[in-house]
Amino acid sequence: MRRHLLNIYRLGVKELWSLLRDPAMLVLIVYVFTVSVYTAAKAMPETLHNAPIAIVDEDGSxxxxxxxxxxxxxxxxxxEHIGMQAMDAGMDAGRYTFVLDIPPHFQRDVLAGRGAQLQLNVDATRMSQAFTGSGYVQQIVMAEVQEFAQRYRGASAPPVDLALRMRFNPALDKAWFGSLMQIINNVTMLSIILTGAALIREREHGTVEHLLVMPVTPAEIMLAKVWSMALVVLAAAAVSLLLVVQGWLAVPVEGSRALFLAGAALHLFATTSMGIFMATLARSMPQFGLLMVLVVLPLQMLSGGTTPRESMPAAVRDMMLAAPTTHFVELGQAILYRGAGLEVVWPxxxxxxVIGAVLFTLALARFRKALGAMA
Known part of the structure; x- marks a missing residue:
């Protein structure tokens, strides 16, 4: 057993030295866990931001x-105040998303209690702004009309008082969500890239043949790649969480960072095994890159980090239970956002x-077969 552990340790150190001599991979690691996390946090735009609006004021009141x-x-x-004749032309040209037409005698009808009508024209080709903005326009107009009709600024007491409590993100700051989810996604992506690239690099450089004549087993070779690449990603994620998210972006982390990193380690056991399995299928880095697109994008988009799982079809939800990213996203959100402890995230x-053990077994069988074909 001691000899096996020494082999795994020494082969893992060899992988780390190989990574240190690869400047492209080092730059990728630094970029992914610094600039990428920052831009993901700051590049999440508001749904309604600087929407162009024009007003046709036929009342002048x-x-x-x-x-x-x-x-x-x-x-x-x-x-922008425009005339009636410029309304259709402006919307056809895409200059305005909203055009509010205030008809003649609007103020007089409001004060008289008669049914006053406004016309709101919306460019629905700008779907996100049109959906959110039309509700904003209605709320703003109704608030101003109500205050004007009551002749004082203030709302009447409603029969029911709805008390809203925003938990975990009181200011609804999108940077809190974007930065942490970017770290979770990058852990998955980078672990697959590093382990797959390490195996393909050895095959292209001919060092796999050297390993075949050494007194090491395929399981030792694979475990060495798993622990070394997982350690790099885990260390980079921890530094990014501390310096970029909590330091640079000032995003509070509610739960235990150690518990999150423990969950990340289990997740890395699964994804590094997946990376080795994919590398045995690809014959070159370009092929591996194309395979990455087919695997990583669905994992990230359907795991619940981009779209809530509740809004997905039942078949997709059930299928994604076999993916480690689904459980890692759920675990990460529970710990980092809601401060969950071990009693909550142990499932x-x-x-x-379990998923990591299954993926490691499948990858090891495929790895042995690939090594046998090379021998």
């Missing part, structure tokens, strides 16, 4: 001016260990 003055950045651009930890 105090109320219509109040309504026009209620639209301002950052949600809307300063309203995900156990599932990751």
């Amino acid at each position: 105090q109320l219509s001016q109040r309504i026009a003055g209620a639209f301002y950045p950052p949600h809307f651009k300063a309203p 995900q930890l156990l599932t990751l260990a």
Whole structure:
């Protein structure tokens, strides 16, 4: 047993030295866990930001001016006052997402209690802004009309008081979500890349044949690649979480970082095994890159980190239970966002260990077969 452990350790050190002599991979690791995390946090735009709006004011009253003055950045651009004849042309040209038409005698009808009507024209080709912005426009207009009709600024007491409590992200700051989810996604992506590239690099350089004549087993070779590459990714993720997320971006982490890294280690056991399995299927790095696209993108998009699993079809949800990323995303969100402890996330930890064992067994069988073909 001692000899096997020494072989695994020495082969793993060899992998680390090989990685240190690969500047492209080192740059990729640094970029993925620094610049990529920062840009993912800051590049998540608001759903409604600087939406162009125009107002056709046919009333010219105090109320219509109040309504026009209620639209301002950052949600809307300063309203542009246009005539009726310019409304359709402006929307056809894509200059305005919203055009609010205030008809003549609008203020008089409001004060008289008659049914006053406004027309809101929306460019629905800008789907996200159109859906969110139309609701914003309605709320703003109704608030201004109600305040003007009551002749004082303030809302009447509603019969029911709805108390909203935003938990885990009170300010709804998108950077909190983007940065942490980017680390989770990068752990998956980079672990597959590093282990797969290490095996393909040895095959291209002819060093696999050297390993075949050494007194080492395929399991030792594979375990060495798993622990060495997983250690690199785990260390990079820990530094990124501490320096970039908590330090640079000032994102609070609710739960135990040690527990999250323990879950990441189990996840890395599964994904590094997956990377070795994929490397045995590919004959070159370009082939491995194409295979990565087919595997990593579905893993990241369907694991719950980009889209909630509840909104996916039942067949997709059931199928993705076999993917380690599903359980890692659930574990990471529970620990980092909600401060969950071991008593909450132990099912995900156990599932990751089982999936990792299955993937390691399959990858080892495929690795042995590939080595046998080379011998």
